[in-house]
Amino acid sequence: MGDVGSAPTDGAVSLPRFLVAPEELKAARVVLAGAQLHHLRARRLRVGSALVLADGMGTQRRGVVAALDRHQAVIEIVDELSVHRDSTLQLTIAQAALKGDKLDWVIEKTTELGVTELVIFTSERTVGRVGVERRTRWSRVASSAAQQCQRSTLPAIGGPISFDELLARSTDAVRLFFWEGHAGSGLAAVHRQHSRAASVLAVIGPEGGFSTGEARRAEAAGLHTVSLGPRILRAETAALVAGTLCQFLWGDLGEDG
Ligand code: SAH
Secondary structure (H helix, E strand, C coil): CCCCCCCCCCCCCCCCEEECCCCHHHCCEEEECHHHHHHHHHCCCCCCCEEEEECCECCEEEEEEEEECCCCEEEEEEEECCCCCCCCCEEEEEEECCCCCHHHHHHHHHHHCCCCEEEEEECCCCCCCCCCCHHHHHHHHHHHHHHHCCCCECCEEEEEEEHHHHHHCCCCCEEEEECCCCCCCEHHHHHHHCCCCCEEEEEECCCCCCCHHHHHHHHHCCCEEEECCCCCCCHHHHHHHHHHHHHHHCCCCCCCC
């Protein structure tokens, strides 16, 4: 029996990945230390092993371990990688703050789904205080999910902002307000009207949902209120389903791989 595992087409898909600063990637050699060195050792890389260095902004290079000691690993850049895993759709998911670590989960999963930006906002029924100090944690979650799913760019993380600030954001995106109280049109109807949109904003409520007043304000601000079907989804499920459907309708899910 031969090897039935399918070899990745570009040979770099299965290589260990390391995130480095954009200016570092411009050099012919990159030094990895600290947590990066720890990761390199955990992956059992040695002198001569191949890896991928990414700057999180779209540039990815293939490198090889040229030297390795207790304090650092020197990586020699071999070539540029032209694998692009970023969606053609500019997708922003605005998620109302959620309890516990649910927001971390939404950030991780929507990063895998290829969102361009995540904005956290507060609304009438959000519970508790969401401090800006949580942004460092959100960025860390996004960065590790981006690394795992081999995205070449990191999603931007914004907020926390208020519901009114969210509605007032100037954007040329098709703006979708997912409202569980909405019995009217679904996403397919909005897609028929705006099938060529390059940019979409999807707004998802908190555990307690949106009030009728908030939905009216969103409509008055020009957002499309849309349904995600007859069942009420949990907020974190709704974020994932909305992201998936937007990538399917306007982005790169459902295309040939
Ligand atoms: N607590 C509310 C449900 C909130 S669901 C209730 O029991 O009625 C949390 C968020 O997920 C909602 O604010 C909405 O943005 C989204 N959502 C969940 N199910 C949805 C549906 N069927 N249609 C549109 N949006 C939905």
